[in-house]
Amino acid sequence: MQIREAAADDWPRIWPFWHRVVSAGETYTWARDTSEEAARALWTSPPKRVYVVEDETGTLVASAYLTPNYGGPAARVANAGFMVDPDHAGLGYGRALAEHVLTAAKAHGFEAMVFNSVVETNPAVGLWKSLGFTVLGTVPEAFDHPRHGRVGLHIMHKTL
Amino acid sequence: MQIREAAADDWPRIWPFWHRVVSAGETYTWARDTSEEAARALWTSPPKRVYVVEDETGTLVASAYLTPNYGGPAARVANAGFMVDPDHAGLGYGRALAEHVLTAAKAHGFEAMVFNSVVETNPAVGLWKSLGFTVLGTVPEAFDHPRHGRVGLHIMHKTL
Numbered sequence: 001m002q003i004r005e006a007a008a009d010d011w012p013r014i015w016p017f018w019h020r021v022v023s024a025g026e027t028y029t030w031a032r033d034t035s036e037e038a039a040r041a042l043w044t045s046p047p048k049r050v051y052v053v054e055d056e057t058g059t060l061v062a063s064a065y066l067t068p069n070y071g072g073p074a075a076r077v078a079n080a081g082f083m084v085d086p087d088h089a090g091l092g093y094g095r096a097l098a099e100h101v102l103t104a105a106k107a108h109g110f111e112a113m114v115f116n117s118v119v120e121t122n123p124a125v126g127l128w129k130s131l132g133f134t135v136l137g138t139v140p141e142a143f144d145h146p147r148h149g150r151v152g153l154h155i156m157h158k159t160l
Numbered sequence: 161m162q163i164r165e166a167a168a169d170d171w172p173r174i175w176p177f178w179h180r181v182v183s184a185g186e187t188y189t190w191a192r193d194t195s196e197e198a199a200r201a202l203w204t205s206p207p208k209r210v211y212v213v214e215d216e217t218g219t220l221v222a223s224a225y226l227t228p229n230y231g232g233p234a235a236r237v238a239n240a241g242f243m244v245d246p247d248h249a250g251l252g253y254g255r256a257l258a259e260h261v262l263t264a265a266k267a268h269g270f271e272a273m274v275f276n277s278v279v280e281t282n283p284a285v286g287l288w289k290s291l292g293f294t295v296l297g298t299v300p301e302a303f304d305h306p307r308h309g310r311v312g313l314h315i316m317h318k319t320l
Contacts, residue, residue, distance in 0.1 A: 029230035070189035137297025
């Protein structure tokens with residue numbers, strides 16, 4: 001696998017699984033019918049830095065963004081988003097990408113990372129905990145999950 | 161006092177105290193040198209709804225915005241921001257505006273309100289608690305306060 005910063009022409013390879021994951025409505029607090037143009041802005045607009053994972057065949061299997069979570073006096077706290085193509089899930093790409101982005105965040109001067117809205121039923125919660133994130137709190141019944149009904153959104157945090 | 165939705169020509173009356181408060185760097189996670197153009201976008205860009213308070217003399221003394229805190233499956237959770245002109249602080253305008261906006265949020269279909277980053281040394285924390293908000297969690301040492309050093313950012317929540 002290769003993990004690198006995204007190039008402009010990577011977006012068309014991210015969009016198919018981005019759309020599939022967001023339209024499923026189980027893990028992201030974005031509109032399920034988000035257009036490709038809006039999705040590209042959400043995932044890649046500066047100051048976001050974008051990362052991608054390619055597997056051994058050159059297939060783009062995962063992506064992440066890294067960005068400040070706040071501005072001004074709190075600008076040293078990062079935020080990031082991660083997405084793995086469901087057709088390539090469970091193979092360790094998410095964990096490898098997360099480790100890469102955490103290292104990059106520290107290298108870029110961030111001192112902590114916060115996830116603002118991790119759906120509590122998302123299996124990724126276990127990954128984040130294994131990487132040292134803790135749940136600071138949970139917004140109760142904030143997310144309308146298509147299978148589980150109203151579930152909470154975790155705010156998760158890790159010092160870098 | 162009169163509390164109403166803002167008109168387009170209210171912004172020049174908001175900006176002077178907006179700039180004063182944000183440039184003080186004690187309460188908002190925005191750049192202290194935010195330009196007027198960027199400030200206007202932060203405070204008023206759709207889908208934000210903007211409210212203002214005028215005192216008995218017609219002076220604009222406070223403003224707030226109301227907006228969804230998330231999208232898609234979590235779009236029923238609101239976010240809001242409040243600012244009172246420091247020259248008119250302590251006179252109850254903040255509380256009156258908060259009560260107005262909480263009522264408006266419910267009327268617009270929101271089921272809860274979340275503040276993502278309340279500086280823990282901000283006296284407004286007491287106001288939010290008195291209005292029924294609870295601290296869901298605190299991002300430790302996230303905010304570099306000019307007088308208090310590193311302080312936490314509360315995530316606060318209220319069911320509407």
